[in-house]
Structures are given as C-alpha cells and as structure tokens.
Amino acid sequence: MVSVRAIVTDIEGTTTPIAFVHQKLFPFSRERLARFCKAHAQEPQIAKALQDARALAGKGDLDLDGVIALLDQWIQEDRKAGPLKTIQGLIWREGYEEGLLMGEVYEDAAQYLRRWHAEGLDLYVYSSGSEEAQRLIFGHSDQGDLALLFKGFFDTRMGAKAEAKSYANISAAIGVIPAEILFLTDAPAEVAAAREAGFQVVRIDRALPPEALNEEAGGWTAGSFAVVERVYPLEA
Numbered sequence: 001m002v003s004v005r006a007i008v009t010d011i012e013g014t015t016t017p018i019a020f021v022h023q024k025l026f027p028f029s030r031e032r033l034a035r036f037c038k039a040h041a042q043e044p045q046i047a048k049a050l051q052d053a054r055a056l057a058g059k060g061d062l063d064l065d066g067v068i069a070l071l072d073q074w075i076q077e078d079r080k081a082g083p084l085k086t087i088q089g090l091i092w093r094e095g096y097e098e099g100l101l102m103g104e105v106y107e108d109a110a111q112y113l114r115r116w117h118a119e120g121l122d123l124y125v126y127s128s129g130s131e132e133a134q135r136l137i138f139g140h141s142d143q144g145d146l147a148l149l150f151k152g153f154f155d156t157r158m159g160a161k162a163e164a165k166s167y168a169n170i171s172a173a174i175g176v177i178p179a180e181i182l183f184l185t186d187a188p189a190e191v192a193a194a195r196e197a198g199f200q201v202v203r204i205d206r207a208l209p210p211e212a213l214n215e216e217a218g219g220w221t222a223g224s225f226a227v228v229e230r231v232y233p234l235e236a
Contacts, residue, residue, distance in 0.1 A: 003233045005180040006122040013186035015109040029088040053083035089132035096140040103137035110143035112225040117149040126154040162189040167197035
C-alpha cells in the first residue's frame with residue numbers, strides 16, 4: 001500500500017460540528033450583514049464582492065439594499081457563492097477578533113492534526129467556506145490556534161467538492177501525487193470524487209462510536225480521527 005505524505009481535511013462535519021456552522025456562523029453573519037455592507041460598501045474588497053454578487057445573479061442594476069437582500073437569501077439557501085463567502089468571512093473575522101465567536105473543533109481532530117504535523121506530514125484544508133473563514137475557525141478555536149499546523153487552505157476556487165477535477169487541482173497545487181494524499185470528509189459525494197481522482201479516502205461519520213472503523217463497499221468509514229492510522233500508513 002502506498003504511504004500517505006499529505007492529509008487534506010474537510011471542516012464541516014469532519015473537524016467541526018455541523019451545528020457550529022449552521023446555528024452559529026450563519027446566523028451571526030446574517031444578523032450583521034446589512035450593517036456591515038452599508039458601513040463598508042465603498043471599500044474596494046466589499047465593493048467588488050457586491051458587484052460580483054449582482055453579476056452572478058444577473059441583476060446588475062440592484063441597489064445596495066437589493067444586493068443585501070440577495071445575499072441574505074443566499075445565506076438562507078446555503079448558497080456556495082464566492083461573493084457571499086467573501087463578505088461572510090470578513091464579518092466573521094470581526095466576530096472572532098472581538099471575542100464574539102470561537103471556532104469549534106473536535107478534540108480528537110485537534111489531537112491528531114497536532115500529532116501528524118509533529119511527525120512531519122503536510123496538512124491542508126479543503127472546504128466550501130472561504131480560505132479566510134477556514135483560517136479563522138482553526139486560528140481562533142476552542143482547541144487553541146491550529147491554523148499554523150496547515151501548509152495551505154483550499155476553497156471552491158479549486159472546483160466543486162463533488163468533482164474529481166477539483167482534487168486533481170489540489171494534487172497539482174501541493175506537488176504530491178494523488179495516491180499519496182489522504183482526504184478526510186463526512187460527505188459521500190466528496191468521497192467518491194476524491195477516490196475517482198486517485199486519493200486515498202476515509203469518511204468520518206461522527207454518528208458512530210469514536211473507535212468505530214468499518215470497511216464498506218465504498219471504502220473505509222471511521223468514527224473519529226483516532227482510528228485513521230489503522231487504515232493507511234502515514235509517512236512524512
């Protein structure tokens with residue numbers, strides 16, 4: 001079996017409870033969306049994100065209130081839209097810096113990420129949230145500052161998470177062949193896409209007992225990060 005040289009992890013449902021994203025982060029950004037956009041609409045980064053949102057929706061004539069309403073709708077729909085992710089990330093940054101938010105990371109995820117980093121493995125994140133949002137969750141987490149453990153963060157600018165091409169793009173970006181990359185995720189569609197690209201994959205199912213490790217037709221499913229090393233040899 002080929003040894004793993006790099007590990008790429010998803011966030012939502014894998015390192016971090018889904019509830020944190022949907023019950024804390026999303027409501028936080030929605031509550032502050034209008035005030036934030038109106039306060040910063042003239043700043044280049046925000047102005048560009050607002051204009052990109054209009055273009056993406058095909059509604060170039062929307063005024064500020066109209067584009068705010070559009071972004072609010074996208075939050076409710078959990079739309080994976082780049083302009084929304086940019087603005088949400090900046091809103092969340094304020095929240096983290098003001099001590100109003102703290103990223104939630106499973107204890108076993110933090111433990112093994114630290115362990116694998118200490119052993120010399122290259123660690124990366126691939127999530128639908130923006131790179132900014134990813135760094136914030138790990139950099140201001142209830143398990144301490146974990147952001148420095150990672151060599152890189154990837155969002156959907158690499159491509160959609162259910163498409164094999166996205167994983168090929170990540171492999172090329174980090175300079176490691178797919179067979180030597182292990183991807184950890186909770187999503188079956190992402191498991192299939194990463195495996196099609198040649199990655200080694202373990203699905204993390206937090207509904208299982210932490211020590212659970214099941215071999216299924218689609219590959220391995222683990223209850224936590226603690227049993228991943230029983231499946232694939234890790235080698236820096």
